[in-house]
Amino acid sequence: MDGFHPAGTHAAVCGKRQQFGSRFLSDPARVFHHNAWDSVEWSEEQAAAAERKVQENSTQRVCQEKQVDYEINANKYWNDFYKIHENGFFKDRHWLFTEFPELAPSQNQNHLKDLLSENKGSEVPVCRSSEDGSGLIIEEQHSCSSVSLGHKTQPPPVEENVTQKLRHLEICADEFPGSSATYRILEVGCGVGNTVFPILQTNNDPRLFVYCCDFSSTAVELVQTNSAYDPSRCFAFVHDLCDEDKSYPVPGDSLDVIILIFVLSAIIPDKMQKAINRLSRLLKPGGMMLLRDYGRYDMAQLRFKKGQCLSENFYVRGDGTRVYFFTQDELDTLFTTAGLEKVQNLVDRRLQVNRGKQLTMYRVWIQCKYRKPLLSSTS
Template identity: 50%
Template sequence: MLTKSLNITRGIVFAFIRNCHNKSSCTDSATIKHELELTRNRKKPPGGSRFLKDKNNIYLFNAWDNVQWDEEQEKAAKEKVEQNSEVTLSEDRLKDLDINADKHWDAFYDIHQNRFFKDRHWLFTEFPELAPDYTAAPERVYPNENDNTTSQIEKPTDQNIGAKRLIFEIGCGVGNTIFPILQYSTDPNLFIYGCDFSSKAIEIMQQNELYDTKRCNVFVLDATCDTWNVPFEENTLDIIVLIFVLSAIDPSKMQTVIKNIHKYLKPGGLVVFRDYGLYDLAQLRFKKGRCISDNFYARGDNTKVYFFTQEEVSKLFKDAGFLEEQNLIDRRLQVNRGKMLTMYRVWIQGKYRKPL
């Protein structure tokens, strides 16, 4: 029986032979051995610096950063979305998705418990503000727009040492963001709040051995309500985390959420945002009959998901009075090196500051 590593190695060999079939020098054993050596014991580059400059090398890593799409790929994605965007859901079906949204998420967590989502250890590369005292995370590297060079983003320094730091995550699920922050940050003045629409998710999180009431407090909240019932005052939070959660909310209710976020952040407070972008793999995989409205879909488990453009994200926050510090489109190419599959992901990432 082949092991997983041997399967991956075999896949890489076949890939190099396939990609180089018109180049006889690429198929000799010495070349294949050299290419395989490049994949062994390779040191992971800094965050966001694995750039695919030669498609023949696609299987050297299992992910590539800041992948550029050509017009043909963009056109194919647009056509796919046009095909799956016909709204065929009945009024009763749409009503059920809305009224029973909390029950659908409870069912999701009842099935998956804490096994579905992985802890987000990448948080401190993308959002070092969450744990400025954690200095071991890889630093994020972004490509410069007008040339082929890259620039490294400096990590923030905590200017108010000894001051209370309050972080609030909306849509905390079972703790895949909160627990890594608590693990990597040793700041004794840090306290994290979290909320989720699903009471089942909160129950699972509170039963986790990492849940420490001295450092965090999680509770059930429907963030789309006009008025929030929360254990903190307005204008008190340093950071609000909004990661892959706004996409689960009906677009007509998103502005209400953003306005309340603005209300509870302190002046100078920060929102860190990351969510699905238009033409992400998840959107292209939808079949006909799952579309609720433009770029808004119902998954098979009855949870919902929206796919954003950069312009939409920018407008949502600016209309609520935020200053935009970051708004970027993160295109990743994920590679299954064993099955030789390529998967294109598209995420929107932003940082928004409440004015002083």
């Protein structure tokens, strides 16, 4: 069954994952000694029970009229969410720097010289305002091509490519927010800034500029009015990830990192591929797309009741917001179809514990890193 791997087997294939922690449950009797356990193995019985539960809660689908409402008024439901919770719902994500060291570019300066010397003459020209061109700083650099990783990059049609280049030149002709920066990060689906503010507070590199956007105007307003918001280092804006007609306020090939933290799962599955394609075009050659999102059979999926399922593995919550639960293969297809190379695609299986209520909760998250090839697919 896709997505289920005993922790020992997975570690043997992918190498030991120190990032996710080192607290392993070897004695079931000690389960309530800590709040969480890492890389928890799923028995065949548990996996089968999870599959049965999902089949059960998927038998009754939300009527088409309501499905249309949830799609058309998606921004309303998210605005209502942030009006109610403001900045008190999510905690700041300081774990990001352990899982995604790419978010601290000052630590990666030594990789740049090696990267440029290895790939001299093979880089795609990009619009940079800096002379040193330090936009190719990447953690975990790999010299292998997408072919050696078993993925085929798919260049956009010629007409689309020409259009994108023209748009790129238009934006380059004018100043854009962060145009003087040499390391640019974009977070899509920023919420109230639980990722953005830890980045700004942790990384004081003057060459860094952070962009952040959200579907919810209420969320963006909360970011902009936060005391930690600094317009000289950050630009927050309202943007619909699925809007094909609205462009991002940066040129193509200009971003070093794009972050997607529990955001892709919030949009309708049919629109995911085009959204990732558009984001991919914003990355510099060598730039990274980082994702962390819900995995198939996560506790949240198993808790849905009948009548909340929109389509296969896609649900609506009681507040009208929606969520999809991924497999590794689905995410791999989305990113590689957009022309990106796999660097990391892991399942993070954790057992969270409520010691007061003596409850155990099995969480399944997927973490991915995909990179834009250094060599142009047309070169």
